[in-house]
Amino acid sequence: xxxxxxxxxxxxxxxxxxxxxxxxxxxxxxxxxxxxRIGYVHRGLEKLVEKRDYKDYIFIAERICGICSFxxxxxxxxxxxxLMEIEVPARAEYLRTIWSxxxxxxxxxxxxxxxxxxxxxxxxxxxxxxxxxxxLDVLEETTGGRVIxxxxxxxxVRKDIAAPQLTQMKAGLDILQSEVDDLVAVFTDEPxxxxxxxxxxxxxxxxxxxxxxxxxxTRGSGIKSDxxxxxxxxxxYLDFKPVxxxxxxxxxxxxxxxxxxxxxxxxxxxxxxxxxxxxxEVKVKGNPDGEYFSRVEQxxxxxxxxxxxxxxxxxxxxxxxxPTMANVPALVKTLAxxxxxxxxxxxxSIDPCIGCMER
Amino acid sequence: MAYLSKSPWILxxxxxxxxxxxxxxxxxxxxxxxVERFGIINTGNxxxxxxxxxxxxxxxxxxxxxxxxxxxxxxxxxxxxxxxxACTGGIFKECYNIAGGVGEILPVDVWVPGCAxxxxxxxxxxxxxxxxxxxKRADMSRAEAGA
Numbered sequence: 001x002x003x004x005x006x007x008x009x010x011x012x013x014x015x016x017x018x019x020x021x022x023x024x025x026x027x028x029x030x031x032x033x034x035x036x037r038i039g040y041v042h043r044g045l046e047k048l049v050e051k052r053d054y055k056d057y058i059f060i061a062e063r064i065c066g067i068c069s070f071x072x073x074x075x076x077x078x079x080x081x082x083l084m085e086i087e088v089p090a091r092a093e094y095l096r097t098i099w100s101x102x103x104x105x106x107x108x109x110x111x112x113x114x115x116x117x118x119x120x121x122x123x124x125x126x127x128x129x130x131x132x133x134x135x136l137d138v139l140e141e142t143t144g145g146r147v148i149x150x151x152x153x154x155x156x157v158r159k160d161i162a163a164p165q166l167t168q169m170k171a172g173l174d175i176l177q178s179e180v181d182d183l184v185a186v187f188t189d190e191p192x193x194x195x196x197x198x199x200x201x202x203x204x205x206x207x208x209x210x211x212x213x214x215x216x217x218t219r220g221s222g223i224k225s226d227x228x229x230x231x232x233x234x235x236x237y238l239d240f241k242p243v244x245x246x247x248x249x250x251x252x253x254x255x256x257x258x259x260x261x262x263x264x265x266x267x268x269x270x271x272x273x274x275x276x277x278x279x280x281e282v283k284v285k286g287n288p289d290g291e292y293f294s295r296v297e298q299x300x301x302x303x304x305x306x307x308x309x310x311x312x313x314x315x316x317x318x319x320x321x322x323p324t325m326a327n328v329p330a331l332v333k334t335l336a337x338x339x340x341x342x343x344x345x346x347x348x349s350i351d352p353c354i355g356c357m358e359r
Numbered sequence: 360m361a362y363l364s365k366s367p368w369i370l371x372x373x374x375x376x377x378x379x380x381x382x383x384x385x386x387x388x389x390x391x392x393x394v395e396r397f398g399i400i401n402t403g404n405x406x407x408x409x410x411x412x413x414x415x416x417x418x419x420x421x422x423x424x425x426x427x428x429x430x431x432x433x434x435x436x437x438x439x440x441x442x443x444x445a446c447t448g449g450i451f452k453e454c455y456n457i458a459g460g461v462g463e464i465l466p467v468d469v470w471v472p473g474c475a476x477x478x479x480x481x482x483x484x485x486x487x488x489x490x491x492x493x494x495k496r497a498d499m500s501r502a503e504a505g506a
Binding site for chain 2: 012014044045047063066067069110113125126129130133145147353354
């Protein structure tokens, strides 16, 4: 039984692209408790609903976070569309799905890189981000933006993808698939990675369920929870299975994300094959009234967009419950009892997105 | 192009940005843009850094952190504000927790607009900052020689 020492972790830390502060209570090398302190990225954008009308607000909804940006805009616009009973054209739904899956690919590749970086595996970080650039190129060619696309709007999408480009994208997916396979092989078989992740940061199935973790965090603990199974957008016409692993450690969570990339590539292929012709947007008239919970699946898990309108052009309330916020209790639980050297790995394993969490 | 007499190391801090600019800054270091070949390294330690790269409009909780980081950096130092939020507050200008740009708190040398700022622009901004850094260094050594 050693003396207890408090070591501050963050807000400015080399392993974190974004600031979060953890007070780590240590006994020698062992973390007894982790006390998070948040609020470094809090902007208060939910209050901006009073200043922007519901159509303009989608730009702010998209800038909740720069990594999951497109899926945030899909979640928000689906909420408004449900309130106003707008039928989105089928082609727009498919385009949203294609872009959502590309966003998921870029997010997962980014995360795999940062995860490798948290172990000090610099080369793997570089390789992941090199592959990610080809995904960003597709997003840039089709929407005009690399990380913030701005192509989703209430009532459809802003941009169409022509048939030749869709064929080209499909050809690009084959190259991407082979590169992703090479990358995933390193993550699954490399003994260095296994030694740092297997058995580290264990989260049991019961704890994941009780603490309300979402996304890859629960799927890594064996719970089948994926909002895409609700069948929003074009997912009801596409065929996929959520990836789950039962071990509940950092390695399992890494595998879940690594395998999800292949699922995403497969979904994009299916969507490109099945995409119908037609309009990409409908005219939106009137103002939203009532309230609605919109649930979509982000790379990090389920995100809730609560929209409440009062028949005026400004919403009364917009509330977002982002996946990282739901995963923080589980993170604190997994940090208790780990080694000090494993803290960066465990923090990264929930795929923290502080910009989302604090809004 | 500024002449480099030493490898400039950057310190990146997210002062309430949405991540968009942060991942673009990290993308500058990766193989496609690869600024590391010029000796530019992203360090985590303010005491090693020459250039402070800040993203996002500054919020209340970050004020002291940024001031602290800036004070810990050795002279000469240059501050680069990346993204439109760091320039003016951008789309979040009217939020209750945003001071509205890094210029409210620190003397900023280079502004990089854009939402999100593209890697090409960020590299451009860093290269401009290098020229200013060399200038500051020359001024410092002149002042020392004169003193």
